[in-house]
Amino acid sequence: MTGEFASHKRQAEAAGEQEAQAMVLQQAFQRDPALWLARMRLDDPVFFFDPARLRATAALFMAHFPGEVTYAVKANPEGAVLDGLAAAGMAGFDVASVEEMAQVRRAAPEARLHYHNPVRSMTEIAAARRFGITSWSVDRRSELDKLGPLEGTEVAVRLKLPVAGAAYDFGSKFGAGPEETGALLRAVVAKGGMPSLTFHPGTQCREAKAWETYIRAAAGIAACAGIRLHRLNVGGGFPAHREEPAPDLPALFSAIDRAVAAAFGKNRPALVCEPGRAMVAEAFDLALRIKAREGETIFLNDGIYGGLAEWRDIAPSTRVTVLDPDGVPRSGESRRMTVFGPTCDSLDRLPDGLRLPVGLEEGDYLLFRGCGAYSSALATRFNGYGARQIVTLARQ
Incomplete structure (x- = not known):
């Protein structure tokens, strides 16, 4: 009986550790946009609200x-x-x-x-x-x-x-x-x-x-x-x-x-x-996914008819991070690329493009920092697109 009890105890402790680890991971997903994106692999644009x-x-x-x-x-x-x-x-x-x-x-x-x-x-x-x-x-x-x-x-x-x-x-x-x-x-x-x-x-x-x-x-x-x-x-x-x-x-x-x-x-x-x-502005980040890449041109799942509406009118932000599908930042050589949004309108294009890592791929994410002002407020539903979903982060 003593050996059987010890075995059950070890199993219970292991289960408890797994539950605790799962809770820690869940809390981490709720705090870090990169981890959230890696876990959810969402194909739609999403705002992260802090x-x-x-x-x-x-x-x-x-x-x-x-x-x-x-x-x-x-x-x-x-x-x-x-x-x-x-x-x-x-x-x-x-x-x-x-x-x-x-x-x-x-x-x-x-x-x-x-x-x-x-x-x-x-x-x-x-x-x-x-x-x-x-x-x-x-x-x-x-x-x-x-x-x-x-x-x-x-x-x-x-x-x-x-x-x-x-x-x-x-x-x-x-x-x-x-x-x-x-x-x-x-x-x-x-x-x-x-x-x-x-x-x-x-x-x-x-x-x-x-x-x-x-x-x-x-x-x-x-x-x-x-x-x-x-x-x-x-x-x-x-x-x-x-x-x-x-x-x-x-x-x-x-x-x-x-x-x-x-x-x-x-x-x-x-x-x-x-x-x-x-x-x-600083309370929101906007995550967009690369739908396609052709040479130095990329297509995103949102653009100037959505969360990036204001980029037509003021200088582009330099606070953009590229993440691979596992949430790992891409680095290395970069160059300026043409960036289109998802709609059928050829005007749906960031006027100045973006300087991005040459190794980025379809399925990667672009995380636009400090995107809380004049973003969701200006998003349309043109062609059925436009960033709307908001995930609230639980910072410690």
Whole structure:
């Protein structure tokens, strides 16, 4: 009996070890995109969402930006993102539509909503009032008049300037020139509103110069108009980590703080920012599979009609890793290759191609890092393609 008992004990211990090993492996798959891809061998595009990265970025903004931080929902309105930001303490959100208002209210019922899309229908205005808007923006008199009596409501006049330094300019669609901005600020006061000023320096601004130029102009406009600003919204434009070195966001915040102090002095307004890209980009990676290779041309299972939509408009990211089907990174000699997406449209092509290892093969994966902004939000279903699946990582 003693020998039989010992045998059973060894078998039980072995089974327990196998179960423990299986649990460890399962946890590893949930933490590492490469291991997950090697195990699942998925043929469809997939986003990997890391809640810990999102929390860390939110904490960085809220700890270092010298004012209120409001997340620009347009960058990524996924429920997990809004829930994660609300749990991290984000209490303000920049919304551009009634649908975004509803999405935020589901995640954060008491959040402050800044409706800074400056052109609205009367139906949208009525719906926004029901959602309880904290701050509105305008860039023309006709849109200010649509709001009716303001009675203590904050209205931020949107300024535009010909400022360089962004990946692309936001002033071609929205914004008032300096003289018109001053007139609108005075009109806000005349209608009983709290006058604020807002601007957007553009997207992916790695230097502080764009903000500094806008801040100096804002101070001059307010002074000429005889208006003391309630708040100054310095917009978004904060860069994501698309190339080396990684952006130094606290340094940008400090530069903005110094510029406001120098420009406004004792009339310094409270500050607001509305990051989208920089808040959410690093929280997602996008894994695409190579469907075919022909010489120096590869075809992926997603492209500019899906998770890589924004690659048509800004410089490509350099943070791309090639993994073989077992999740092992490919290295060695590399060269620039032509990269097509999966649709029947010949425009479905990355404009600059990618520099990739020459040894890559059909069935390999391309892991695009920092792909959380303007990716799933812009994905279409053209030809039945478009990255949609999201796997949530369980980081330790």
